[in-house]
Amino acid sequence: MTTISPHVHSPRQKQGFLAWLWMWLTTLDHKKVGILYLCGGGFFFLIGGIEAILIRIQLAVPENTFLVGSAYNQVLTMHGTTMIFLAAMPMIFALMNAVVPLQIGARDVAFPFLNSLGFWLFFLGGLILNVSWFLGGAPDGGWTAYTPLSSEYLGSGMDFYILGLQVAGAGTLMGGINFLVTIINMRAPGMTFMRMPLFTWTALVTSALILFAFPALTVGLFFELFDKIFGANFFNATNGGNSVIWEHIFWIFGHPEVYILILPAFGVISEVIPTFAKKRLFGYSSMVFATVLIGFLAFMVWVHHMFTVGLGPMANSIFAIATMAIAIPTGMKIFNWMFTMWGGQIHFNTANLFAIGFIPTFVMGGVTGVMLAVPAADFQYHDSYFVIAHFHYVIVGGVVFGLLSAIFYWWPKMFGKFLNETLGKFTFWFFFFGFHFTFFPQHFLGLMGMPRRYFTYFKGEGLEAGNLISSIGASGMAIATILLVINIVITTAKGKKAKGDAWGLGRTLEWSIASPAPEYNFAQTPLVKGIDPLWKAKMEGNKKLTPAEPLGDIHMPSPSILPFLMSLSLTLASFGFIYADINGMGALVFAGIGIGLMFLLMLIHSLKDDHGFHIHKEEIIETEKGAE
Amino acid sequence: MKKNWQHVLRFLPLITLLALLSGCGKDGVSALEPFGEIAREQAKLMIISFSIMIIVVLVVGIIFTYVLVKFRKRKGQEEYIPRQVEGSAVLEIIWTVIPIILLAILAVPTVAKTFSTSDTTSKSVTKDAVVINVTANQFWWEFEYPDDKVVTAEDAVIPTGRNVIFNITSKDVTHSFWVPALGGKVDANPGQTTKLRLKADENGTYSGRCAELCGASHALMYFNVKAVSNDDYKAWINAMKDGASEPTTASAKEGQALFKNNCMSCHAVDSKDAGIAPNLENFADRKNIAGFLDHNKENLEKWIWDPQAEKPGALMPKRGVNNNLTKDQIKQIADYLFTLSVED
Amino acid sequence: MSETHTSIEKLANPEKATLEGKNKFLGFWFFLGGETVLFGTLFATFLALRDKVASGPSGPELFSITTTFISTMILLVSSLTSVFAVMAMKDNKLRQMQLWFWVTVLLGLCFLGLEIYEFSEYLSEGLGYKTSAFSSSFYTLVGTHGGHVFFGILWISTLMIASYKKGITTVTAPKYYVAALYWHFIDVVWVFIFTVVYLLGILGD
Known part of the structure; x- marks a missing residue:
């Protein structure tokens, strides 16, 4: 990191652990927030992974008693909730923070304060969810939290689910708005929409999906909370409530949610494959079109999660056709990726191995998706291990492969050092084979009648072999993850240093600046003249991009502790609600205090103008010299 | 069991993979070995969609493998710069239109079967049908035969070869009623009634289970559907009406x-x-x-x-x-x- | 990225004069998009449950069209006064802006008062929050709107108190502008509530 700014605003000059901690608690730098997201997401990914292993241990042999009843339900609920909301989402935000402003030639995000608040809300929301293990049991109603089971029949675990997700969800929403505005308003001169790198495009569409999907979840969670602690009747059939409403609300959110996860993964693949094939992305415009179309269709297909609810053949057929339609833009993407490699020069490094491995894996998840879209057949697949296999093919085989590819690809840009390639390739092969061994047999387990969320199965049903293979496969993924952690530790201590254009093949703007990027990103905002501006400049024999402005002082926002404090006050309020359900309404006092504190902090933020600080021209010249 | 052999033939592609993986499953549990009209129709749809999708997987797989082998980076080509191709309208139209055609082909039987297998009200299926009211509870199933005012639990008895219309509801949380060998599932929603039609081809006991997370023992919420001949079914109903025998010991x-x-x-x-x-x-x-x-x-x-x-x-x-x-x-x-x- | 308190006399749209202002403006529109989904979900749920009165009273039995009509008028007028406030802001007339915003706040308080009165009436006639699915969805929808009005009052009041010190600058103008935007939004939501909950409730009976 660069040392800059003689101003008092920069506390980095203080020494010691506390100063270090304070820096991370108060940072508004999107690159640091990205690292926070990566650490937070990585931490929860490990927890979710351990939960997955527990599930596979229980199911390795029939009639196992390792984890039964509610205990198993807690683990499966937390596995799903953690992986979706606390691992995949934040890792996507990590990438968006680390990469998007750099790809569009921006110095900062539109709302650095909200950005930081978004992170702390996610992180504390995740902690609220996870402390439930020690405070009376984790949620056990499934990540889908169907009512009235979750709202009336289960214990306090579901309170932690509701409030944890409420807090984390608020953070996600803020992140979404931040990136929408950042991408629309803060592009460098010449960076038109149709010149934006695909990852930025997918970040834009994903942010839009977040904006329009998450409020539905917010409302649904409030309904569940009110049913649970205030005795409302949204889902209570005896007083006229209707549990199917929850299913609609959840999936109106839930289906876009899975596209929120997969689109940025598509974006990653669309960056990594061209870079390591030394070729521009094939069919750029159709890729953009497909991304936007998938985003649209995301909101039109939620009922395919509810074919068995009894909405009738008409509704089921309409949503079946809409669901099948999604295969078209997705298919376009697959072919475009393959034809990007066609005629190129494919480099098999770890980042690209994950990107290449993504293609067949995701295709398999995609075709089972089309099979699932057939309602009459879905009556058989639904809530069986066939569905488990399908969505792990798209979420692990798609999202996680994409994320791992991105981590290896952008790691040098984020940290200035490469991850070890040898260890990385071991990670890939263990993960790839572990993954397929784990989830391929599950297709058949489902067809043979094994429902999801079953803590056991009986001898003699023919389910033994498939489950055992699946459990062995899971250990492959576990080994891959451990290798990745070792890789990170080793290379952090003594990794190979990265240049600005770390791979030597960079095409987009992020590779035109130092690794890691200086605090101000671009000494001079670049002038963008086309798709893949860096590649173009290099081909024209230029070392640097044409700047769009003269070198000058750069204004930066000051760090602030308020986002962290605001998140803490909402955490306090959450515990007020949770304990109102456990211990009685008295605990609502804490909810009141928490919300009051939140308002107070908002007031302080609103009234206190942040003048920020300047990084002076001379310092910038100094820093840029160091980066050469 | 000779009829079974025909099923096996028809579902050879899936069964082969299945057998490779896990040997043979238990009779009467699997969606792949249908023992009833609905399950058979659904398995046909699975095969149709599976076959179309296999085409897709093969096409992608062949292009993918070819590309990886042909265009891999070789030693001594470090300076090679591939031609920067923008795209190809023709190719892009091809891989947009062909999937549309494939999906249109799939859509026709999809819609047709979705309507036909969901039909619980038309004359042709209700005529001569047995009605059973199913109430799901944490964690057991109640079966009521409203026409005969008979209530039983855990094991439903149905006549082979006749349509059975299940009216399904729940007393507490959402459950889902599933007998894989006879047909797909439908949810049991509290305060609502859903309908499901099943028909068994052969006498036998078919395992059923709950397919929607319903609490701690969701995994143990099994039931059985016993298909017996129509005469045996009538005899059973009458015996139920007469009541159980009194104990003697x-x-x-x-x-x-x-x-x-x-x-x-x-x-x-x-x-x-x-x-x-x-x-x-x-x-x-x-x-x-x-x-x-x-x-x-x-x-x-x-x-x-x-x-x-x-x-x-x-x-x-x-x-x-x-x-x-x-x-x-x-x-x-x-x-x-x-x-x-x-x-x- | 200007951070200074530029005088705005020559600016036609002071709220969009800086990049921060533009960001705030666009971001707030997006936020309102999210709020639309939030209220949409509440409306959809209310429509699904409005006939599910269990053993409690139904909407048409309780609703007083006069009270809600007055509420509607009050909120519509308050929207108009906030328009005047923003016009004054664009003309750089601080006193006038403050006056109109304070009138807006006052009307907002009247609206809230009426709503509290209305709810207490319903409560006394036996429509508690726990009475039925209808009552839960009704109070949640209308109450969420009321909460938004309350937040709007707090927000605009805070801005106004600060405005005596800070005046109208390129930093403060976007704040006034988005606060007014928010106020319009909750006004529009109320028009929907008035139509869907009250008018349809009474007519649909």
Whole structure:
């Protein structure tokens, strides 16, 4: 990191652990927030992974008693909730923070304060969810939290689910708005929409999906909370409530949610494959079109999660056709990726191995998706291990492969050092084979009648072999993850240093600046003249991009502790609600205090103008010299 | 079993993979080995969609492999710069239009079968159909035959070759009613009724289960559907109406008295009554205890002693552990319950 | 990225004069998009449950069209006064802006007062929050709107108190502008509530 700014605003000059901690608690730098997201997401990914292993241990042999009843339900609920909301989402935000402003030639995000608040809300929301293990049991109603089971029949675990997700969800929403505005308003001169790198495009569409999907979840969670602690009747059939409403609300959110996860993964693949094939992305415009179309269709297909609810053949057929339609833009993407490699020069490094491995894996998840879209057949697949296999093919085989590819690809840009390639390739092969061994047999387990969320199965049903293979496969993924952690530790201590254009093949703007990027990103905002501006400049024999402005002082926002404090006050309020359900309404006092504190902090933020600080021209010249 | 062979032929592609993976499954549990009209139609759809999708996977797989082999980076080409191709309108149209055609082909049977398999009301299916009202509970199933005013639990008896219309609801949380060998599932929503039509081709016992997370013992919420000949079905209904035979042994008589004092407030033994726990009129004829345990006295005694040890979260009070009943008394109750039969 | 308190006399749209202002403006529109989904979900749920009165009273039995009509008028007028405030802001007339915003706040308070009165009436006639699915969805929808009005009052009041010190600058103008935007939004939501909950409730009977 660069040392800059003689101003008092920069506390980095203080020494010691506390100063270090304070820096991370108060940072508004999107690159640091990205690292926070990566650490937070990585931490929860490990927890979710351990939960997955527990599930596979229980199911390795029939009639196992390792984890039964509610205990198993807690683990499966937390596995799903953690992986979706606390691992995949934040890792996507990590990438968006680390990469998007750099790809569009921006110095900062539109709302650095909200950005930081978004992170702390996610992180504390995740902690609220996870402390439930020690405070009376984790949620056990499934990540889908169907009512009235979750709202009336289960214990306090579901309170932690509701409030944890409420807090984390608020953070996600803020992140979404931040990136929408950042991408629309803060592009460098010449960076038109149709010149934006695909990852930025997918970040834009994903942010839009977040904006329009998450409020539905917010409302649904409030309904569940009110049913649970205030005795409302949204889902209570005896007083006229209707549990199917929850299913609609959840999936109106839930289906876009899975596209929120997969689109940025598509974006990653669309960056990594061209870079390591030394070729521009094939069919750029159709890729953009497909991304936007998938985003649209995301909101039109939620009922395919509810074919068995009894909405009738008409509704089921309409949503079946809409669901099948999604295969078209997705298919376009697959072919475009393959034809990007066609005629190129494919480099098999770890980042690209994950990107290449993504293609067949995701295709398999995609075709089972089309099979699932057939309602009459879905009556058989639904809530069986066939569905488990399908969505792990798209979420692990798609999202996680994409994320791992991105981590290896952008790691040098984020940290200035490469991850070890040898260890990385071991990670890939263990993960790839572990993954397929784990989830391929599950297709058949489902067809043979094994429902999801079953803590056991009986001898003699023919389910033994498939489950055992699946459990062995899971250990492959576990080994891959451990290798990745070792890789990170080793290379952090003594990794190979990265240049600005770390791979030597960079095409987009992020590779035109130092690794890691200086605090101000671009000494001079670049002038963008086309798709893949860096590649173009290099081909024209230029070392640097044409700047769009003269070198000058750069204004930066000051760090602030308020986002962290605001998140803490909402955490306090959450515990007020949770304990109102456990211990009685008295605990609502804490909810009141928490919300009051939140308002107070908002007031302080609103009234206190942040003048920020300047990084002076001379310092910038100094820093840029160091980066050469 | 010769009919089975035809099924196997038809589903060869899937079955081969299946056999490779796990040997043969148990009869009457798998969606791939349909024993009824609905399941068969659904399996056909699976095969159609699977076949179309195999084409897609093969095409992608071939291009993918070719590309990786042909265009991999070779030694000594470090300076090579590939031509920067923008795209190809022709190719892009091809891989947009072909999937549209494939999906259109798939869409036709999809819509047709979705309507035909969901049909529970047209004359052709309701004529001569048996109606069964299913009520799902944590964690057991009640079956009521409204035309005959007969209530039973855990094992539904249906006539082979006749349409059966299930009217499904739930008393507590959302469950889902699934008999894989006979057809797909439909949810049991509290406060609502959903309909499902099934038809069995052959006599036999088909395993059913709950497919929507419903609490701690979701994994143990099994039931059975027993398909018998139409005559046997009618005989069974009449026998149910007549009631179970009275106990004869001393132990069973003691058990009956104990049952009346301890269990009757929840469990009915007369098929006219629903009760808040499973009706036990034909308990001795059932395939399993509590839906999943092997049907023997030893298991029954264990169950009555401490139901939650067998089925976490079950609502039945612990009779033995809480010292309400002694081991001997529980044995007598078990003796009594094993006399509750309507079959000869 | 200007951070100074530029005088705005020559600016036609002071709220969009800086990049921060533009970001705030666009971000707030997006936020309102999210709020639309939030209220949409509440409306859809209310429509699904409005006939499910269990053993409690139904909407048409309770609703007083006069009270809600007055509420509607009050909120519509308050929207108009906030327009005047923003016009004054664009003309750089601080006093006038403050006056109109304070009138807006006052009308907002009247609206809230009426709503509290209305709810207490319903409560006394036996429509508690726990009474039925209808009552839960009604109070949640209308109450969420009321909460938004309350937040709007707090927000605009805070801005106004600060405005005596800070005046109208390129930093403060976007704040006034988005606060007014928010106020319009909750006004529009109320028009929907008035139509869907009250008018349809009474007519649909």
